[in-house]
Amino acid sequence: MKLTLDLFKIIEKYPVHWGDMDSANHVNNLVYLRWAESARIKYFEKMGMDTSFSSVGTGPILGWQECKYIFPMTYPDTAIVGARTVEITEDRFFIECAIFSERHNRIAAISKQSIIPYSYGELKKVEMPDPWLEEIAKIEGS
Amino acid sequence: MKLTLDLFKIIEKYPVHWGDMDSANHVNNLVYLRWAESARIKYFEKMGMDTSFSSVGTGPILGWQECKYIFPMTYPDTAIVGARTVEITEDRFFIECAIFSERHNRIAAISKQSIIPYSYGELKKVEMPDPWLEEIAKIEGS
Amino acid sequence: MKLTLDLFKIIEKYPVHWGDMDSANHVNNLVYLRWAESARIKYFEKMGMDTSFSSVGTGPILGWQECKYIFPMTYPDTAIVGARTVEITEDRFFIECAIFSERHNRIAAISKQSIIPYSYGELKKVEMPDPWLEEIAKIEGS
Amino acid sequence: MKLTLDLFKIIEKYPVHWGDMDSANHVNNLVYLRWAESARIKYFEKMGMDTSFSSVGTGPILGWQECKYIFPMTYPDTAIVGARTVEITEDRFFIECAIFSERHNRIAAISKQSIIPYSYGELKKVEMPDPWLEEIAKIEGS
Numbered sequence: 001m002k003l004t005l006d007l008f009k010i011i012e013k014y015p016v017h018w019g020d021m022d023s024a025n026h027v028n029n030l031v032y033l034r035w036a037e038s039a040r041i042k043y044f045e046k047m048g049m050d051t052s053f054s055s056v057g058t059g060p061i062l063g064w065q066e067c068k069y070i071f072p073m074t075y076p077d078t079a080i081v082g083a084r085t086v087e088i089t090e091d092r093f094f095i096e097c098a099i100f101s102e103r104h105n106r107i108a109a110i111s112k113q114s115i116i117p118y119s120y121g122e123l124k125k126v127e128m129p130d131p132w133l134e135e136i137a138k139i140e141g142s
Numbered sequence: 143m144k145l146t147l148d149l150f151k152i153i154e155k156y157p158v159h160w161g162d163m164d165s166a167n168h169v170n171n172l173v174y175l176r177w178a179e180s181a182r183i184k185y186f187e188k189m190g191m192d193t194s195f196s197s198v199g200t201g202p203i204l205g206w207q208e209c210k211y212i213f214p215m216t217y218p219d220t221a222i223v224g225a226r227t228v229e230i231t232e233d234r235f236f237i238e239c240a241i242f243s244e245r246h247n248r249i250a251a252i253s254k255q256s257i258i259p260y261s262y263g264e265l266k267k268v269e270m271p272d273p274w275l276e277e278i279a280k281i282e283g284s
Numbered sequence: 285m286k287l288t289l290d291l292f293k294i295i296e297k298y299p300v301h302w303g304d305m306d307s308a309n310h311v312n313n314l315v316y317l318r319w320a321e322s323a324r325i326k327y328f329e330k331m332g333m334d335t336s337f338s339s340v341g342t343g344p345i346l347g348w349q350e351c352k353y354i355f356p357m358t359y360p361d362t363a364i365v366g367a368r369t370v371e372i373t374e375d376r377f378f379i380e381c382a383i384f385s386e387r388h389n390r391i392a393a394i395s396k397q398s399i400i401p402y403s404y405g406e407l408k409k410v411e412m413p414d415p416w417l418e419e420i421a422k423i424e425g426s
Numbered sequence: 427m428k429l430t431l432d433l434f435k436i437i438e439k440y441p442v443h444w445g446d447m448d449s450a451n452h453v454n455n456l457v458y459l460r461w462a463e464s465a466r467i468k469y470f471e472k473m474g475m476d477t478s479f480s481s482v483g484t485g486p487i488l489g490w491q492e493c494k495y496i497f498p499m500t501y502p503d504t505a506i507v508g509a510r511t512v513e514i515t516e517d518r519f520f521i522e523c524a525i526f527s528e529r530h531n532r533i534a535a536i537s538k539q540s541i542i543p544y545s546y547g548e549l550k551k552v553e554m555p556d557p558w559l560e561e562i563a564k565i566e567g568s
Binding site: 014015017018019025034037038041051052075 | 156157159160161167176179180183193194217
Binding site: 165166171172175176179194195203204205206207208209210211 | 449450455456459460463478479487488489490491492493494495
């Protein structure tokens with residue numbers, strides 16, 4: 001299925017810095033994951049999480065991520081990043097970030113990340129907390 | 143004199159990424175200079191320069207920069223960056239960037255940079271080109 | 285199978301910078317991919333590629349990458365990164381990078397990347413060039 | 427006076443990453459300040475400071491920095507960074523970092539940074555602590 005912005009409840013915009021480009025004259029591959037990280041953090045905030053990560057309760061850990069590079073962005077441009085939960089299992093959930101080039105009006109990259117609930121009190125992975133499941137359902141409207 | 147945004151003809155806004163903070167829980171000192179770089183590049187564009195830096199004509203080289211850190215920014219926030227030329231000598235000019243925290247409505251850092259005209263054809267520093275002087279005068283309205 | 289350094293013909297070492305840590309007090313997830321990029325570039329050099337990417341011949345493009353985060357590294361430490369080709373198809377090959385923490389003597393992350401041969405002369409993807417196949421075989425000793 | 431490595435008691439080496447270069451095909455201006463930061467942190471460690479910055483005692487704050495760019499570094503290369511205290515006042519001290527290109531055997535940049543002692547208990551700047559003065563004297567051998 002074609003990824004379009006209307007599939008995403010959370011949409012963020014980030015300007016491309018000239019310094020985001022590497023010596024191949026394209027936005028460096030890491031920068032897309034910086035944008036995905038920022039959109040992911042925004043998603044956590046919408047879920048009501050404390051993103052100062054200073055609590056001793058249960059917080060999110062990045063377990064894995066991937067990124068498919070489709071179209072090389074360049075300066076100047078603005079990245080439009082949509083984030084949504086695409087899968088939930090017993091002990092983690094997966095956020096997909098679609099990164100669009102505003103200037104070229106096309107998708108530039110798709111990233112997927114697994115988020116693991118971790119108890120900083122017990123120092124171990126835990127099951128998906130009920131409040132997380134409820135907030136995700138609220139955000140995604142399902 | 144107090145630096146206020148109305149002193150600047152070129153003003154840019156950059157969102158603070160969560161990942162811009164280092165383990166001291168403040169925006170890392172390098173990030174302010176990324177913002178200053180982006181505002182400087184925007185200034186070059188307003189001067190009519192080719193910021194792909196692919197020409198063989200005369201281009202700008204960063205000779206020196208400084209940054210005074212006044213107030214530590216944190217995520218979430220937006221940096222508002224004003225850029226202006228504050229000094230011109232025979233063989234360089236100085237851009238000042240004032241970086242404001244939008245959330246705290248106060249100045250966070252002041253950076254100054256020396257820009258040296260360099261001839262990529264002759265591979266040497268050259269005098270300030272007349273078109274540069276004219277464009278700076280046009281931007282600054284003086 | 286357990287990943288150990290003796291599986292890798294190309295091994296690089298990168299010091300952890302204090303500034304590589306984010307406000308969660310761990311090396312930020314992007315930094316592992318910077319190390320993987322540097323090891324990948326080293327692999328390209330061993331294959332005899334021109335890593336200035338200035339030629340008009342066939343060069344490598346990063347099509348996709350993933351990273352599994354196993355153990356959170358911190359400053360001070362040194363990353364030991366092994367790189368090897370783990371799969372070759374008709375139009376791409378896959379490099380695996382295993383990232384070890386020298387201080388803790390254990391694996392911290394595993395990254396995998398797909399590398400696509402791209403003709404800058406014809407501006408399109410091409411089949412795996414024979415010299416690439418030969419050089420990979422030479423490196424991997426197979 | 428010409429800066430040479432023998433003037434420095436603390437000398438660190440950092441490899442240039444390919445990704446440290448920007449689209450002007452030089453190591454980006456920020457990267458020199460990353461190296462200076464890492465060398466500065468190493469200097470703090472030699473002074474016996476807790477660089478996790480988690481204590482409630484007196485810690486160092488970066489008040490200002492400058493960098494003079496002399497020679498543009500490129501990948502591949504190794505930065506050799508010497509750090510030393512060049513000035514002490516009542517309420518701060520100044521570290522100078524000289525950055526040399528190992529490949530070209532010449533100085534590439536000189537950075538200077540002001541370090542301000544800050545009491546996290548009293549939340550205010552304080553005078554240079556006696557242990558800091560003693561440790562600096564011990565390091566510099568003066």
